Amino acid sequence: MTEVVSIVPALFVLALAGVLTARLPAGRVLIYGGSLVLCAGLLLAGFDALTSPVQHLRLPLGLPWIGTNLRLDALSGFFLIILGLGGGGASLFALGYGRHEHHPERVLPFFPAFLAAMAIVLVADDAFTFLFGWELMSLTSWALVMAHHGEAGNARAGFVYLIMATFSGLALLLAFGMLAGPLGGYAFDSMRAAHPGMGTAAVILVVALIGAGSKAGLVPLHVWLPLAHPAAPSHVSALMSGVMTKIAVYGFIRIVFDLLGPNQWWAGTVVLALGGITAVLGVLHALMERDIKRLLAYSTVENIGIVFIGLGLALAFRATGFQAGAALALTAALFHALNHTVFKSLLFFGAGAVLNATGARDMETMGGLIHRMPRTSFAFLAGCVAIAGLPPLNGFASEWLTLQAILVHPEMSEWGLKLMIPVDGAALALAAALAAACFVRAFGIVFLGRPRSEAAAQARETDSWSATAMLGFAALCLLAGIFPGVAIDAIAPVARGLTGARMPEQLTDAWMTIAPVAASRSSYNGLLVFGFVTASILLTVAVVHRLSRGVRRGPAWDCGFPDPTTASQYSGASFAQPLRRVFATVVFQAGETVTMPPPGDNRPASIVRRIRDPIWDTLYLPLGRGVGWVADRANKMQFLTIRRYLGFVFGALVVLLMALTIWQ
Amino acid sequence: MGLVAPHGLSFDVAHMLAGGLVLVSFMMLYQDRLTALLHVLALHAFVLALSVAWQAYIQDAPHLYIAAGIALVFKAMLVPYALRRMVFQMGLHREIETVGGVGITMLAGIALVALSLEVMLPVTAHTDPVAREDIALALSVVLIGLLMMVTRRNAISQVVGFMSLENGINLAATGARGMPLVVEISVAFSVLIAFIVIGVFLFRIRERFDTIDVSALDRSRGGQR
Amino acid sequence: MIYGFLAQLVQMTLILVLSPLLTGLVRKVKARLQRRRGPSVLQPYRDLRRLLGKEAVIADNASWLFRVAPYFVFAATWVAAALVPTFAANLMFSWSGDLIAITALLGSARFAMALAGMDIGTSFGGIGSSREMMIASLAEPAMLMIVFTVALIAGSTQLSTIAETMLNGHVGLRVSLALALIALIIVAMAENGRVPVDNPATHLELTMVHEAMVLEYSGRHLAMIELAAALKLTLYIAMIACVFAPLGMASGPGEIGADAIGAMAWLGKMAAGGVLLGVAETSVAKMRVFRVPNFLGAALMLGLLGVLLLFVSRGM
């Protein structure tokens, strides 16, 4: 507790220092180095909080009669770990990456403040402090998104982002208002004590889902992610995608699981439905994307969907009184959140490195970078495997747990759950498979093949700070993948605190096998799988190399027609084409028009692809148009004659007098 | 003397005068020539002066005579005269302008009177009836004055409407027994200032626009501001 | 302990050694059905030896990934195959990965293969990888749905447990199981690139899927890939056998007799599976690439239907 309380002000001091030293080269080292150290502190505090008892603290800030109440329990601790990990990694990466920043004075002051705001959210124990941190988090990250305000589209990105962020804040404000009651019991303890009625609880749950969901990126409230994340500098994108969305998840868990108390089973179905839709839609968007950072942002949407599937299961199980299952589902969700922080940060780092090397975000201009940037490509590959949910890396471990949670309890009496749980299982499987395709495409187009542009051909490997950050996170992906038991046991206290149960102890097994319920039912041993695969690779290599002769380099075979022009290789768009035909024609009304000039005509042939975002078209455009329409009508009220305005006064007077006579 | 008994002579006279004021207001609504309108304004102020004087008499409050005097001199003579000159200077004396038919305006006026009476009805009677009736009538004068400002286009007739509104307030103020002098003075004072400022403005306005029609001022612009 | 370890070892080698034979068998059957004599069933072994003997020619711009991929593909497939109970359930390491893990391991292998296909930057490699991923994006969910069905019935995703339940438990005939079986066969066709989804024998570029991916490979790398393909085929047939016809499988390594019986039974099932596959392949025609999604979509729907039936009304 004391660590956090001392670290947050230190971060704000760093922010001030950033204002002063922004233009000096030393400023970068100071700010990011400082953030790195402080994030390490947060990390330690988080680990400490997982095991130690709940700690309270009350500071005489904010509203005097409430004060600033801070609380550090296992849940906060776990997310502090996420924050410390992601923030520390981003700082480490930025130590080198920040060198290429053209406007350091627009980044350095806000970066530590952003971290501090997120820390505040995590330790807040009253509505005011919570929302203070929440909105501050939005404001500072908005400033970071606007750092490159010169680039086209960033202004719009910042606009959409801050609007959605404020929307989420106001929604949560309503939820807290409902929880606090007319007397204003803003302290979380009093909210826990108060048990709202069923109707009230339902309203709170929906509002909280909207509020937290729009910050986490739940469909249909996800529209800001693909705009805002690419706009920000890459290490900030990593922070927003990897950590901030998790803070939103934390908000949801804190309100719904902790403050709201027991819930109805339908809550589970709602969350499950949203989670499933989000997972599939997100990855489909990612598949169609050609801007590498937008692709990553959309894949964040997908992973948030997976996390919410876990949360929905936990809600459903908790409502039906099956606490072991709830613990399993919640553990899976939290574990996946942690994993996503690791590999998504890693991937955004890689994207940043590529962006620096080639000066482009458009994948179609890249290619062959694996030769120019070996370290980056290796780390990025690890990230791709992890996020595609493939063993032996960590993405698979958490998705496997989620699937186990889906399978753990088929005997449901509620029809909604009977239908929703298996459908979500299918959605999860589909999302995982599509994610694999998506990241084969991402890595293959960016790093493999032949360079598609001069810049890509001349790309240079990134600096050692960034490389350290990336390789470190890659190592984390592996470790979390082969020792999932450690993470699960670490999460156990959180699960017990929120569901009243925990998963069975995992680390007792000699081989570190994880078994959610019992080894006979289902088990997975990342360590052994990894060991077997590595061993058999080595074995085969040894054997085969003894048997066979060496390797000779030669021109590519390509069925005898090797084509020197790099344009002949598969592009991102052509890679996605089969999947676009299969899925997007339905979901995004995707279509293509081919113009093929007749033989002898030497005009170039062309193909035009159209993709439409159904959510944007059906929800946001009409909304915007409606507001504009009303605004135009209202605008006619400007510059009327004075007589008209007097007419208004007169009318108001008469109306009020009439009302009075009627009332009397 | 203290409270007068209701239904005494004093009551009837006060009531008659107040009613007369309302009547004159209606005449204003009816008038659509500026010059004639100014005459009616003078009459309006004159009736007001009478009723104020009567109030001074029955309330035995000498300071009200001053208020009556102010009303007589300023509102019944100076102001109409000044406005009249202005009208002739600008050659508006031939102008005929109304918005909406006179008949409709009159109907609206009647409705307003009904409304004000209706509003005042539930007021408990232990405020003495003179005041109560006067307030009801004053309210209707105020409303009609406002109605006038709303229905007339011409700046001068708007000024007239505003002044009749002030007269209504005067009536109310004097009807309120024992209301301290402060208020009457301030009322007259504010009216005076108001008039001066209006005059200043009209002067400036005329210097910039060839008509003082207010609607010429707020012409609709191109482009949003 | 020692015996258990040996049993595991036997299992791994058994699968590795027998898988080319199975391929050869299938080819032979097809050839006979086409009124050809066809090569000997041992031909695959000869091919492998020949390929190993050759020196591998790789493109100038091939990266390390291109050279590592074949070994990884082979290893992942091998490990996955080793996790499928053949002659006995509950082998020593069988709990180190369940049915989901096996599916995912195959997924990793595919991931590596697809990347390798894109490494050289030729158009055919791209075609292959993109189509392979498209097929996988439908086959994998279908596979998982099948896993769900089976797991819900057996109350476990552990293949050994499933096999025992099917063997001893009173499962009886179930609609969802039938659906799962059909779906699984479809998936197996797709995953192994057999007719009607893909044709392992073709080298007509525009129809290739798997073959297009590995077009640039030669020598020992190609050998590894061929071997991996054979292993995969064996794996699927073994899986079908283990789940839907666990007859004769030993409930656990221990007494030689049971294991021997199990081995015999398993070999029989494999042979039967190979013959059936050959027959099936000759009797249907390959479909256009863009009809494949409907084919696999059907599998996915069947699997989902099975799961829904299980959830909505137990005991179907």
Next chain:
Amino acid sequence: MPDPVASILLTPLFAAAILAVLPGYRLGAALNMLACFAALVFAVVLLFDRPPVGVYLLVDDLNIVFVLLNCFIGFTTSAFSASYIGHELQTGRLKPIHLRFYHAMFQIMLFGMNLALLANNIGLMWVAVELATLTTVMMVGLYRTAEALEAAWKYFILGSVGIALALFGTILVYLAARPVIGAGLDAMIWTNLQQYAPEFDPSLLNIAFVFLLLGYGTKVGLVPLHAWLPDAHAEGPTPISAVLSGLLLNVALYALLRFKVLLAANPHAIAPGPLMIGMGLLSLIFAAFMLYRRRDIKRLFAYSSIEHMGIIVFAFGMAGPLGNFAGLLQMTMHSLTKSAIFFSVGHIAQVKASQRIDDMGGLTESHPLLGWGLVAGVAAIVGLPPFGVFTSEFLAVSSTFAREPVLAVILVAGLLLAFGALLPRLNEVAFGPVKGPIGQVHASYIPMFAHLSLVLMAGIWLPPPLVAWFQHIAAILG
């Protein structure tokens, strides 16, 4: 040590007299600041020795807040206007003679406002408000341009009608009070009125409140009585815009609150709450929509003032300890923030020699202090932490939702709408490519950043005595 109340009122008068004849704008500006500072000092003194309640003047917990705020913002604005006016003189938009008039009027205006706040007599208060209005009318017309004259004229006509209605309401209150308290001066004294309010004739009070709401509401800028406000803000000198938003609206609001207390005290009279809630929400929503099509930056923030007045009136209408507290805090924060915004906008408009948003852009690049100042101001005004408006809006919304969910949802919708309109304009002005002239202006940033830092502090830490004090007032307001 002179009597602070008298000094607060007399200092501006003397200053005005001198300023009217004093040549040279530097001297004038300096004296202007000096007088304002003196008034501020006396206001602070007022905190410590509070004079007894007089027949004409009154100092109690409620109005001392307003007086302090008034004097403080008056002082900072005079500091701002010193640099602003200097620039206007250079560009020749104003002549020295105008400046003498301007400074004198500035002081008289402050006098009027302080008098209105300190008055213990409803008649006196009315006179004072009228005085303040007339002076501001003069100021608005200062530039003599067609638009300025039109704005002043509109303001004047609407204002006088409003003030007339207010007077009528005042008379009715007197009539209601007289039977209880007895004829004469006593029946117009706040302290007496508050004491005897429960025995007044309710129906008279009701009618009175209708008139007062419309009369003083015109000054507050409530829709549909708001028409004068945008023009007056946009066409007058920017210091006056700041004073209008920061002070005059508050003074009118203060009057409204006083009468609301009277009504609330009377058990049989209508509850003033619903009326205020209705007009507040109407103002909020309407202003929010009006914000969308604005291209004139001062007009933009004028409408935002209407919006915030809507929120404040709404909060006071909801009443209750939390509602009133939120209202008071929101009012204070809005005054500080909005005047800070106008300080920066004034200099921006001078740099760009235009008030049109189209002529501005990339200010954070070309003029970092002005640009970031504006960004901070807007962030504060839309209610983002760490600024004080967040605190008040937090209280207003959360306390409302538990009691009247529908109203809270409307309120939130209004806030979001306004935000959605302000943010793109901010993006245009503060970010993107630099547009228009980039010459530096001789600006004094101290007032702006003083206000902003106060607002910032309020967002992070409210001094407990202040809070206790506000809570006491909230209790008074019922």
